[in-house]
Every structure is written in C-alpha cells, then in structure tokens.
Amino acid sequence: MSVVTQEVPCLSLGPNSSGACLTPAEFDAAEFEEGWRYELIHGVLVVSPPPLRKERDPNEELGRWLRNYQEFHPQGGALDATFPEETVVTPTDRRRADRVIYAGLGRDPEEGEVPAVVIEFVSAGKRNLIRDYEEKRDEYLAAGVREYWVIDRFDRCLTVYRPQASGSSRQVVREGEVYTTPLLPGFELRLDGLLQRADRW
Incomplete structure (x- = not known):
C-alpha cells in the first residue's frame, strides 16, 4: 500500500x-x-510592526551582556547561543520572542529547538500585559522552556516563571536588584541597566 x-x-x-x-x-x-x-x-x-527603540535598545544591551558572559566568564560555556527576534515553536503555535537563550546543550541549537530561556519585553497596553504575563507564559512553559523572563519597564520589574508539577512558580526581581540563574552560572542580570536603556526613549 x-x-x-x-x-x-x-x-x-x-x-x-x-x-x-x-x-x-x-x-x-x-x-x-x-x-x-x-x-x-x-x-x-x-x-x-517591528519593536520600537525602547524595546530594541534594552534587548540589544542584554544580548551584549550575554555574549560578554559567554566569551569572558570562566563558566560562560554554559551559554550555547542567544538570538533576538526568534520564533519559538510550540505544538500548535509559532510565537515571535524578543530574545531566546540556549543553555546547557554543549552544541549549537537546531532549528526549531525549544530554548532554555525565553525573554519578552512588555509593550504598552492591557492586551499586551495579558499576552506576555499569561498567554505566552502558559505556551512557553508547556513547550518545555525552563525559564520565562518578562521584563516590564512600566512596573519596573523582571518576573521569572519556571514550570512546576502544578503549574508554574513565579519570582519577581525589582528595580535595583540582580537576578541570577543556575542555567547560566555566574551571569548577573542587573535590572537597572536594562530599565535605564528603555528610559532613554
């Protein structure tokens, strides 16, 4: 047959x-x-339309921090790759993430492979808040993303979601604080630096 x-x-x-x-x-x-x-x-x-400068500038700064970590930090090899404006493949959808991080693979990621970390920079508007804080969180974590970072220049915080057996855990990092993750040992995300970039515009 x-x-x-x-x-x-x-x-x-x-x-x-x-x-x-x-x-x-x-x-x-x-x-x-x-x-x-x-x-x-x-x-x-x-x-x-493509992201505005107030979203692109902090995203590019974060990308610079990550590449400096990868190149110069003794444990920077934990970071395999990071890309801005990357499509994240879920079983039913194709989401365009502001930035993705592949970590712990020890190789280059394959096309369509689920990243370890997905990052979104919140845009203005209630609809965007619901999309970034709820819809994308559920989709990304269900697809196998290990951490989902929401960087919110309006609420002046970083919210990190991780999958759990009963949904997801949530950690809020406030302005003036530093975020670290076991996925990138030794990397420090200083929220102030990203918010200052967004404030320029």
Missing part, C-alpha cells in the same frame, strides 16, 4: 496577510516579506 504525502504550498506572506488561517506546516513553509513580525496564534496569522 502506497502512502500519499500532500505537499505543503509555499505561501508568500506580508502585512496584508494578517488574519489568514494557516496550519503550522503552512507557516513553516512560507516566505515572509521582510520588516514585519509574523506569528501563528491559534491558527491565525498575526503580523505586527
């Missing part, structure tokens, strides 16, 4: 495609017009 495989069409998607219904396979095979963020959320394509 022969098995018939259906070829997934290669779609060309742009900002006018927002709202289209897609399967994860169609999203993965698509070609995207540059200059926009693309996500697949509950089977619907969501297209949004």
Whole structure:
C-alpha cells in the first residue's frame, strides 16, 4: 500500500496577510516579506510592526551582556547561543520572542529547538500585559522552556516563571536588584541597566 504525502504550498506572506488561517506546516513553509513580525496564534496569522527603540535598545544591551558572559566568564560555556527576534515553536503555535537563550546543550541549537530561556519585553497596553504575563507564559512553559523572563519597564520589574508539577512558580526581581540563574552560572542580570536603556526613549 502506497502512502500519499500532500505537499505543503509555499505561501508568500506580508502585512496584508494578517488574519489568514494557516496550519503550522503552512507557516513553516512560507516566505515572509521582510520588516514585519509574523506569528501563528491559534491558527491565525498575526503580523505586527517591528519593536520600537525602547524595546530594541534594552534587548540589544542584554544580548551584549550575554555574549560578554559567554566569551569572558570562566563558566560562560554554559551559554550555547542567544538570538533576538526568534520564533519559538510550540505544538500548535509559532510565537515571535524578543530574545531566546540556549543553555546547557554543549552544541549549537537546531532549528526549531525549544530554548532554555525565553525573554519578552512588555509593550504598552492591557492586551499586551495579558499576552506576555499569561498567554505566552502558559505556551512557553508547556513547550518545555525552563525559564520565562518578562521584563516590564512600566512596573519596573523582571518576573521569572519556571514550570512546576502544578503549574508554574513565579519570582519577581525589582528595580535595583540582580537576578541570577543556575542555567547560566555566574551571569548577573542587573535590572537597572536594562530599565535605564528603555528610559532613554
């Protein structure tokens, strides 16, 4: 008995495609017009503009800290890779994260591999708060992310979520405090530095 495989069409998607219904396979095979963020959320394509400077600047600063840790810290080898604007693959969705961290692999991550840490910088608006603090938390942790960091320039805090047998644990780091994680031994995230970057804009 022969098995018939259906070829997934290669779609060309742009900002006018927002709202289209897609399967994860169609999203993965698509070609995207540059200059926009693309996500697949509950089977619907969501297209949004790129992050503003007040979000990009602290994100780039965090990336610099991480690469300095990787290159110069004695335990920096724990960090395998970090990328901004990376698509996180969940069983049903494709979320565009502000930054991801791969740690503890001892190798380069494969395309579509679940990162150890996902980071989001909160945007203004109640809808964005619900999305970043609740929806993405549940999706990322269910996909196997070990830590989810929410950096909130409005509430002046970093919230770290970790999976637990009964949901998730939550740790809040306030302005003036330093966050450390066993996933990156010796790395110190000084929240003040990121908030100051966001405040410039």
